[in-house]
Amino acid sequence: MKPRLHKILSKKKFEKNDIVELLSETDSVEKNKIRQKAYSIKRKKLSNAVYFRGLIEYSNICSRNCFYCGVRAGNTHVNRYQLSDKEVLEAVDYAWKNKFASIVIQSGERKDNDFVRKIDNLLKKIKQNTNNEIGITLSCGEQSEETYKKWFESGAHRYLLRIETTNEKLFNKIHPVNEEVNFASRLKALELIKKTGYQTGTGVMIGLPFQLIDDLANDLMFFKDFDIDMVGMGPYIECNNTPLSIHNNILQPLNERFELSLLMISVLRIMMKDINIASSTALQAIHPMGREKGLLAGANVIMPNITPLKHRVDYLLYKYKPGTNEKCDTVKSRLENNIKLLDEEIAYGKWGDSKHFFAKRKNKFNSATQSEN
Numbered sequence: 001m002k003p004r005l006h007k008i009l010s011k012k013k014f015e016k017n018d019i020v021e022l023l024s025e026t027d028s029v030e031k032n033k034i035r036q037k038a039y040s041i042k043r044k045k046l047s048n049a050v051y052f053r054g055l056i057e058y059s060n061i062c063s064r065n066c067f068y069c070g071v072r073a074g075n076t077h078v079n080r081y082q083l084s085d086k087e088v089l090e091a092v093d094y095a096w097k098n099k100f101a102s103i104v105i106q107s108g109e110r111k112d113n114d115f116v117r118k119i120d121n122l123l124k125k126i127k128q129n130t131n132n133e134i135g136i137t138l139s140c141g142e143q144s145e146e147t148y149k150k151w152f153e154s155g156a157h158r159y160l161l162r163i164e165t166t167n168e169k170l171f172n173k174i175h176p177v178n179e180e181v182n183f184a185s186r187l188k189a190l191e192l193i194k195k196t197g198y199q200t201g202t203g204v205m206i207g208l209p210f211q212l213i214d215d216l217a218n219d220l221m222f223f224k225d226f227d228i229d230m231v232g233m234g235p236y237i238e239c240n241n242t243p244l245s246i247h248n249n250i251l252q253p254l255n256e257r258f259e260l261s262l263l264m265i266s267v268l269r270i271m272m273k274d275i276n277i278a279s280s281t282a283l284q285a286i287h288p289m290g291r292e293k294g295l296l297a298g299a300n301v302i303m304p305n306i307t308p309l310k311h312r313v314d315y316l317l318y319k320y321k322p323g324t325n326e327k328c329d330t331v332k333s334r335l336e337n338n339i340k341l342l343d344e345e346i347a348y349g350k351w352g353d354s355k356h357f358f359a360k361r362k363n364k365f366n367s368a369t370q371s372e373n
């Protein structure tokens with residue numbers, strides 16, 4: 001290993017320039033060393049467990065118009081759907097019976113009362129139908145504090161809201177912004193999620209047009225400063241006919257975005273040893289073993305898609321999305337085989353909450369009792 005890299009990896013805490021240097025590494029042998037370090041930390045801190053979250057793509061109806069997204073409100077070529085309660089509960093039943101132990105409900109963003117109430121009722125039914133045994137993550141965008149609280153009280157205990165990039169100028173290039181919805185509102189939403197008591201997750205896209213390594217280093221520092229509990233990040237994959245696709249000509253090749261995404265996972269794992277990191281589906285969109293490679297880079301969560309097959313093709317956030325026609329059982333057994341080959345183990349029946357979340361709570365409690373004494 002290069003002495004400079006060795007020196008950085010031996011540090012207890014990375015400075016910004018250390019992160020930039022690690023993310024700028026192009027030599028494959030050196031990149032492997034970084035991944036190996038991250039993977040050994042993952043094994044030591046979090047064992048060889050891989051947690052499954054059954055992903056339910058609840059609805060592609062969205063009030064927003066993110067410039068990179070295939071299901072943005074302004075795309076009139078999308079066949080819009082919202083799962084019925086029955087379809088959601090059947091998907092949950094599959095996850096529960098197969099001991100996935102956790103699900104993620106992901107949806108286009110809506111704040112109307114009908115949507116808020118529907119999600120709320122579903123949360124209650126899911127908890128009831130599974131004897132409280134299923135852990136629930138929500139990924140339903142920016143909401144009011146009241147809604148976050150309502151859903152939390154009804155049984156969701158993790159919430160994922162991706163910031164997409166922490167560079168405000170870049171954020172404004174990839175999202176339409178106005179007085180109500182902008183970079184500040186996204187940050188505020190993340191604060192509210194955390195304040196409500198959720199295990200809080202965020203993430204970014206890697207390889208966006210105009211994005212620099214410096215931006216990605218800032219993203220990782222943001223995760224650390226915000227003391228995030230979970231991260232889901234992956235390569236930016238262009239979607240045709242989106243406003244952002246006019247910049248496709250300046251994108252890095254897909255394999256470079258893939259490699260950079262693995263490096264981001266590894267550097268983050270070294271920086272935040274006990275958080276949950278998802279190995280994103282977008283990795284698999286580029287490489288058939290992408291999610292498995294994400295695990296070896298330091299991730300510990302995989303989200304197999306359990307949305308009813310007939311709707312999957314309508315939830316196309318980006319091009320090349322994998323698994324749109326694969327049955328749940330096929331994906332499950334392939335992941336089982338591949339994960340076994342890695343000497344990792346699917347932690348069936350376990351929620352796999354973020355250890356970081358509970359460590360923070362313990363520290364807070366200890367410092368509160370110390371100050372009382």
Ligand code: SF4
Binds near residue numbers: 063070072108
């Ligand atoms: S990224 Fe999410 S919020 Fe943005 S348009 Fe797509 S579904 Fe809607």
